[in-house]
Amino acid sequence: MNAQPNPPAIHPRAGQPLTGAEVIVQVLADEGVQMLFGYAGGAILPVFDALYRHNATHAGEDGREPMPLVVPANEQGAGFMAAGYARASGKVGVAIVTSGPGATNMVTPVQDCMADSIPLVVVCGQVGTAALGSDAFQEAPVHHLMGACAKHVFLVTDPARLEATLRSAFMLARSGRPGPVVVDCPKDVQNAALRFHGEGELALPGYRARLRRSDQAALSDAECVAFFEALRRARRPLLYAGGGVVAAGAAPALRAFADAFGLPVTTSLMGIGAVDTRAPLALHMLGMHGTAYANYAVEDCDFLCALGARFDDRVCGAPDRFAPRARFLAQVDIDPGEVGKVKPVHWQHVGPLARALDRLTAWGRAHGVRPDLAEWHAHLARSKRDHAMNYDRASPLIQPQAVLEAIDRHAQGRAIVSTGVGQHQMWAAQWLAFREPRQWLTSGAMGTMGFGLPAAVGAQLARPDSLVIDIDGDTSIRMNAGELETIARLELPVKVLVLDNGGDGMVRQWQRLYYGGRFAASARPGRRRDFVRAAQADGFAWARRLDDRNALEQTIAAFLAFDGPAFLEVAIDPDACVYPMVGPGASYAQMVTGPHIASREAAAPLAAAGAMF
Amino acid sequence: MPHTLSILLQNEAGTLLRVAGLFATRSCNIDALTVRATDDPSIARMVLEVRGDVPALDRLVQKARRLVDVLEVEQSPP
Numbered sequence: 001m002n003a004q005p006n007p008p009a010i011h012p013r014a015g016q017p018l019t020g021a022e023v024i025v026q027v028l029a030d031e032g033v034q035m036l037f038g039y040a041g042g043a044i045l046p047v048f049d050a051l052y053r054h055n056a057t058h059a060g061e062d063g064r065e066p067m068p069l070v071v072p073a074n075e076q077g078a079g080f081m082a083a084g085y086a087r088a089s090g091k092v093g094v095a096i097v098t099s100g101p102g103a104t105n106m107v108t109p110v111q112d113c114m115a116d117s118i119p120l121v122v123v124c125g126q127v128g129t130a131a132l133g134s135d136a137f138q139e140a141p142v143h144h145l146m147g148a149c150a151k152h153v154f155l156v157t158d159p160a161r162l163e164a165t166l167r168s169a170f171m172l173a174r175s176g177r178p179g180p181v182v183v184d185c186p187k188d189v190q191n192a193a194l195r196f197h198g199e200g201e202l203a204l205p206g207y208r209a210r211l212r213r214s215d216q217a218a219l220s221d222a223e224c225v226a227f228f229e230a231l232r233r234a235r236r237p238l239l240y241a242g243g244g245v246v247a248a249g250a251a252p253a254l255r256a257f258a259d260a261f262g263l264p265v266t267t268s269l270m271g272i273g274a275v276d277t278r279a280p281l282a283l284h285m286l287g288m289h290g291t292a293y294a295n296y297a298v299e300d301c302d303f304l305c306a307l308g309a310r311f312d313d314r315v316c317g318a319p320d321r322f323a324p325r326a327r328f329l330a331q332v333d334i335d336p337g338e339v340g341k342v343k344p345v346h347w348q349h350v351g352p353l354a355r356a357l358d359r360l361t362a363w364g365r366a367h368g369v370r371p372d373l374a375e376w377h378a379h380l381a382r383s384k385r386d387h388a389m390n391y392d393r394a395s396p397l398i399q400p401q402a403v404l405e406a407i408d409r410h411a412q413g414r415a416i417v418s419t420g421v422g423q424h425q426m427w428a429a430q431w432l433a434f435r436e437p438r439q440w441l442t443s444g445a446m447g448t449m450g451f452g453l454p455a456a457v458g459a460q461l462a463r464p465d466s467l468v469i470d471i472d473g474d475t476s477i478r479m480n481a482g483e484l485e486t487i488a489r490l491e492l493p494v495k496v497l498v499l500d501n502g503g504d505g506m507v508r509q510w511q512r513l514y515y516g517g518r519f520a521a522s523a524r525p526g527r528r529r530d531f532v533r534a535a536q537a538d539g540f541a542w543a544r545r546l547d548d549r550n551a552l553e554q555t556i557a558a559f560l561a562f563d564g565p566a567f568l569e570v571a572i573d574p575d576a577c578v579y580p581m582v583g584p585g586a587s588y589a590q591m592v593t594g595p596h597i598a599s600r601e602a603a604a605p606l607a608a609a610g611a612m613f
Numbered sequence: 614m615p616h617t618l619s620i621l622l623q624n625e626a627g628t629l630l631r632v633a634g635l636f637a638t639r640s641c642n643i644d645a646l647t648v649r650a651t652d653d654p655s656i657a658r659m660v661l662e663v664r665g666d667v668p669a670l671d672r673l674v675q676k677a678r679r680l681v682d683v684l685e686v687e688q689s690p691p
Contacts, residue, residue, distance in 0.1 A: 143627055148634055206622070206680075206683050
């Protein structure tokens with residue numbers, strides 16, 4: 001989470017006359033913003049001009065600007081850069097765009113951040129207040145559009161409220177369940193002559209009352225007793241950790257809790273990295289494309305505790321048949337609206353995750369809780385071995401999983417990885433190791449193709465010393481391919497890997513399964529994009545295509561070792577599928593593990609072992 | 614089954630739209646609606662009559678409680 005900036009009691013600029021635009025820039029600086037993503041246009045020019053002057057007058061000895069601006073190819077890129085920055089750093093991402101198309105191009109990143117609970121503040125220019133609703137040039141109903149998808153949107157029509165509004169936007173974005181907040185700012189408000197206060201937020205009585213309630217919520221002794229009574233009775237307990245663990249900075253608390261009682265952990269797509277994926281009791285991802293052993297563990301468990309996870313339809317496509325043997329379901333979340341929303345639970349707590357987990361760990365330790373789970377651990381270890389991830393290792397074609405294995409050998413679970421959406425995203429989720437949270441950046445709930453490239457830009461800027469890899473697909477990367485040029489222009493050492501299967505692989509996989517193999521809209525006959533030449537044209541000094549599986553290791557090594565932006569397109573088996581797969585609306589018992597991963601049906605002795613449960 | 618919801622919200626432009634939008638998203642028609650400023654002019658009370666089953670309505674109430682400018686949502690039988 002953001003360290004709350006600690007402003008002095010009286011702001012040094014309090015009482016000074018500033019324009020609205022200058023107020024905006026000053027509040028950004030006060031909020032600790034160190035990086036901005038944005039695109040100029042008529043209705044936001046006063047803000048960019050004020051930013052320019054701020055950066056010019058506050059530049060360091062070395063000429064470094066306090067709030068450098070990164071300009072993308074498209075406003076959507078600015079939004080996803082800010083989102084990637086926020087995901088990789090835990091700070092609020094900030095994007096500034098103009099009115100009309102600038103703002104509407106930002107709708108997708110805002111919805112994406114809402115769906116994945118990512119803190120983002122967007123400042124949009126808007127036509128002057130007198131022109132609002134007059135169909136003016138570059139006017140769009142941002143308040144309506146964003147109101148439906150942001151955590152909150154403000155249309156600032158009273159210049160006197162601008163300062164408190166922008167400060168409140170940051171509070172809203174980072175507090176409670178984080179999310180995107182949009183401040184729609186008419187041009188005359190940016191030009192208004194104001195007096196800077198240096199303090200003050202909007203009242204927001206309802207929100208603050210709810211926030212106080214959840215911030216103060218503490219687990220009672222009785223609640224701890226009930227939790228550990230159920231855990232004592234359990235023989236096969238399982239923790240299901242979601243993106244909330246990452247968002248709340250609760251990964252250390254989760255690891256301590258799981259370690260204290262020997263509890264195995266499976267994570268949702270958004271929860272990857274909450275525990276070290278290489279740990280013995282880490283089962284990796286569950287769900288539609290989860291590991292077979294994670295999904296079998298969900299089938300087998302008799303106690304399931306969801307932590308910052310919301311049983312979404314990619315995890316829990318058939319709620320009534322999810323975790324069918326679980327006699328006790330528990331859920332901890334910061335959002336009361338998520339508790340019991342999909343799956344009724346026996347035990348719940350609404351409040352900050354880290355505090356709840358610390359309290360449970362302390363209570364359990366103090367009361368000598370030490371469940372004997374040796375049999376369950378042994379069962380899971382067998383399951384991880386017998387139902388291990390696997391793929392077609394004999395194929396003459398390059399298998400995407402082999403590419404990821406090669407990446408993993410070099411990255412050792414330390415890289416920050418962003419992705420597009422589709423098969424490559426699922427393979428990356430399944431095959432790469434992650435030691436820490438905030439290394440795995442993916443558009444989980446919205447599933448926005450084109451997320452990977454701009455998110456990698458934001459991540460690399462947030463963590464300049466980390467290896468940042470965008471693992472993308474040939475169609476996902478097209479959606480925001482303009483940002484290749486941004487990477488080269490900024491000389492960011494991002495590694496861009498395109499797993500090229502010549503089309504929309506995941507769509508084809510579904511069409512093969514559910515639409516009789518009719519590849520409507522997903523087949524791309526005819527001329528193919530020359531990605532390498534495109535990357536070269538955009539300024540990538542290192543850009544290669546790999547077709548020969550024998551050159552895989554050395555190519556990946558050279559790609560990752562290159563000191564600067566690098567682009568690698570790998571021609572993969574176009575028919576490779578993502579397995580395991582739990583079909584939409586299906587239960588885990590109906591999981592298809594594919595031709596290379598042993599299912600319980602295939603492994604008779606294990607099926608018998610499974611039947612024990 | 615008809616239900617009456619009473620919602621306290623910040624008395625500002627745009628808040629009605631946000632609340633009404635929640636019901637529209639779930640295809641829940643609002644049969645009757647009044648909005649009035651309370652004794653505190655910064656706060657308005659909205660009273661809605663809607664039909665729907667209890668789980669669907671509970672979900673809408675939870676969603677409404679997430680809105681930043683909503684203070685309270687009460688559900689009462691008609």
